[in-house]
Amino acid sequence: MTEVTVTAVMAELAGLEDAAMRAVNEKHGDDHGVNLGKLRAVAKRLKTDHELARQLWQTDDTAARLLSLLICRPKAFGRDELDTMLREARAAKVHDWLVNYVVKKSPYAEELRVAWFADPDPVVASAGWALTIDRVTKKPEGLDLAGLLDVIEAEMKDAPDRLQWAMNHCLAQIGIDHPGLRGRALDIGERLGVLKDYPTSPGCTSPYAPTWITEMVRRQTTPA
Known part of the structure; x- marks a missing residue:
């Protein structure tokens, strides 16, 4: 996948941003304002794309990281990579999804x-x-x-x-x-x-x- 694709996805996520939802989420330690149902719809359309998932994770944007966890291949991550990702996961929801959607399916x-x-x-x-x-x-x-x-x-x-x-x-x-x-x-x-x-x-x-x-x-x- 190219950087243009990442840019396009980031623009789509920005378009889904809702200020009121962000305010609610921030009270729970999650700095994003994207409805999770709409986020899952984006993931369903993109389907599994591990390279794009890696690139979205590297943006350090919470909504992008949540999306990355929905389209990645959990078993494709190495042990040290997962350890690094967990330590990078600032937002509570990112931390939760990383553990439950990815690490639990990992051989590590x-x-x-x-x-x-x-x-x-x-x-x-x-x-x-x-x-x-x-x-x-x-x-x-x-x-x-x-x-x-x-x-x-x-x-x-x-x-x-x-x-x-x-x-x-x-x-x-x-x-x-x-x-x-x-x-x-x-x-x-x-x-x-x-x-x-x-x-x-x-x-x-x-x-x-x-x-x-x-x-x-x-x-x-x-x-x-």
Whole structure:
């Protein structure tokens, strides 16, 4: 792909920019004003184009990076390239999509999970926790679930926001998916009180772990 193509895509994204939406997104750490449904429509039209995806990522523009993650080939990125991309991912949505849409599909997912989990940068560490959550649910064999609860119990209360959110999600997921540890997960959540007062929209489940665990278990056990 040529630079002209990148320029054309950037112009299209600029045309989709909405000032009011940007103002809302900026409150959540995302500096873009493009409707995600419209962004996905652009990605659907462009189809998979890994070279264009690389070029869009290099623009350092949040909307362009989100688009790049939708049109890339996840398995085409090298291990060090993904590590660099994560550390470059300023916006929360870019960070989230990179982990969930790309890294989870990479052959380096487990290697990066272990490395990021222990990283001193709390934002990078939160990616390690996000990948750990995936294993808690899908492939818990080999994970020290009780040890994860130990870390959560000791560190979640004072963790920076994004890392705290990931730890809290892991706590809830352990409680939901592993009945033998559910009582301890509930107890940790109740004692720490993390996100207990988080504003939750009507019809949505609170991220407060005891409420989250209880509601998801109820749904699993209630006949359809």
